[in-house]
Amino acid sequence: MYLQIKNINKFYGNTHALSNVSFDVRKGTIHAICGENGAGKSTLIKILCGLIPHGQYEGSFTIDGVEKKFFTINDSRKSRIAVIAQELALVPEMTVAENIFLGNEPRKNFIVDKDKMYDLASQAMLQLQCDIGTHTQVKELGIGKQQMIEIAKAISKNAEILILDEPTAALTEQESTTLLNLLLQLKDKGVTCILISHKLKEILKVSDDITVLRDGSTVCTMKISETTEIDLVAKMVGRTMVDFFSKEKIDIGKEVLQIKNLSSTLRNKKVMHSNVNVNVHAGEIVGIAGLMGSGRTELLQILFGAHEFIVDGSIVLNGDKILPQNPQQAIEKGIALITEDRKQYGLFLENDIVFNSTIAFLKSFTANNLMQKKEMESYANENIQQLRIKTNDAATKTGSLSGGNQQKVVFSKWMKKLPHLLLADEPTRGIDVGGKAEIYKEIYRLARQGTAVLVVSSDLLELIGICDRMYVMANGEIKVCLNRNEFDEKIILKHALNIS
């Protein structure tokens, strides 16, 4: 056994985050770890990479039979462990090569040897078979390519154990495939990968072994051939999931949103959308599938008035022609947006649930321009009950809630006035299985009350699971509109990839 984890225990105050976690990782394999949010995956990684120093946890782990005691992240680097975190640690203003060798620059007489650095970087990129220029600034690259650079950085430091935390969460299917193929290549070169992912299909495709964590304990470690997706979900949640999306039958009403011949350009004349036609009815859940950069997120931003495009064409909401210039105007028209990245665009993590759930409609909680705090608190409490937000009380900081519960707080923000149109951009990204199901229920509940819902998601199964109709977007154009009975992964992908 290469990496052995023995009886690791970790307490955060009274919370038993990890209890007797033990499992073995074989050398040169891809070892998946899965479990719901809060199962202890992140805590385990922090221990393995030295972010939680030796002494602050019980138990031990060995590499090649030698017990390792890490006090800082540098200690784990010396033992050739590299972590690719969810939040990428790249400097946007620097070039690809500069990022790869950051803190590790090849030198000649105390001066950075740029020629050598770019040579080495090109070699590394060639080795990983990525087609990225080493002189490109990282800020110009998409998340998928940035992830590749993180991996190149790790490999250039001769990492032998690569720990990846949700590497494909923000990637499209295509980007994910590239990344996973890269992992397989690295495996052939003898690198051991520990892969943490919510995407069970991917895990089943690439990994050799799998460990399931639940509530801080190891449920089991098994060979991938011994399990199936349904079995894994059952082990993660401790119960068998019958239908995960549990799509509800909702009556579809009148047309709420009609987008006609919409096209948009950036100020530099770059075309974003051309000839987009989309409509959504009351109670209808409509998806927009497509790769990242296909213009799906940007379409929602145009509807919400949060963009800098020059827009042409018409948007009609409940019979009125609209073109919101800023979010206030969109909100006044009854449009709500669940943003792509809840931590960056959705929440005030330092503030409590009351603050977050009332901020968008604060004016409606006032009398004589004074905030009615009792009313605000009871609104927050109603939402905690209605959305089943797991928290001690409404005065809890949203930053301390789990991802799923945070997303519910984002929903509660828009519940004060039932929106005519709900725009949801990646509504369940980074949320565990149980949390996702609850978010879907919330979307159904709104639809049942007559809200028209437009969902963007990189998770194709999610769109197939919850939508009544789906548009597939590529290069800013709608390629096809499919009804629920026509949903087919292959067809959707084909259109998204623009293969005719």
Place this chain on the structure above:
Amino acid sequence: MTAKFSLSKIGNVRSLTLIAALACICIVFHFATDEVFLSARNFSNLMRQASVVGIVACGMVMIIVSREIDLSAGSAVALAGGLAAIANVQFQMHPAMAIGVALAAGLLIGAINGLLVAYTRIPAFIVTLGGLLVYRGLIKGFTQGETIGPVSEGFQMFGTGFVPSYIVYVVLAISIGYFLYHAFNNFKNKNMINAIKYIVFSLLAIAFIMMFLNYKGLPVPVLIVLIVALVVSFVMENVPFGRYIFAIGGNREAAFYSGINIRKQIFRVYILMGLLIAIAGIVYTAQLGSATSAAARNLELDVIAACVIGGCSLLGGRGNIFDALCGALIMASLDNGMSLLNVQDYIQDVIKGVILVLAVGIDMLNKKN
């Protein structure tokens, strides 16, 4: 275990720690100065000296909470106060008119700063750094390098006057009532630390008033600080505008996507700051009895220091008026105490600088653990 408990604990422990630190400083100086420091006369002077910084700090807290900054505050106070003095002395205007001039100047400064910060993309640091030079230059020009004074007696009242004792008792009754009401509410909600905090506050209020009455009474500028602080903290707690600035400073993107008109709110913050700068300028000029082009030099640095010692985060989203006033008192006590001890000027600067960095350092360490 519960986030609420630990959260409110941090906030309240800060207030109590600040008061404890202030008390320690006072006691040390009191004995080091042969019991001069806490004598009724010196106490009254000290509070009066701290009042200008206190008034501006109330505005600066709002600015820092919304993740902006105002480096022009000192020059702006000098300009507003100086124009009031010119109106009163050179144009023989009635004090009320002179105050009107100061208010107009303050609001104009606030509007200029606010427009530039909110509606152009120039960073607040740069806008107000420019303001620091421009407003100082203007007051140099207006005064022609001369001392403008003395201002009329009615004007001086705002800096050196004392409040009639019956008003003092009314202020005392209101503040004790306010504090005990909060103490009782917190006691009912089993929030003991908060309850203790408000009881400490009401005891302090009594002690302060007793000290003032032992000398000539409650100084007018101290009453002005109290009113300003109460109004500003009420606005921050109870008016949507207050929430909005916390939201903007806490997460500007999320504020934008929540439909908050960021520019409008930032503009309003600077307008309010302009108003407070005018008030501070009047008090400053009234205290000195005259205006010079060197007035209120580096005041903005003292004010920012007071806010930061009082727990304002320069990263935005966090700040409290009363804690910032405690910070202002700490800085003023250091000034006053060291002057009484005849500590040399350069050592005073060194000590104040060290304490500022230390205070924030301790805060950071506490947060980490």
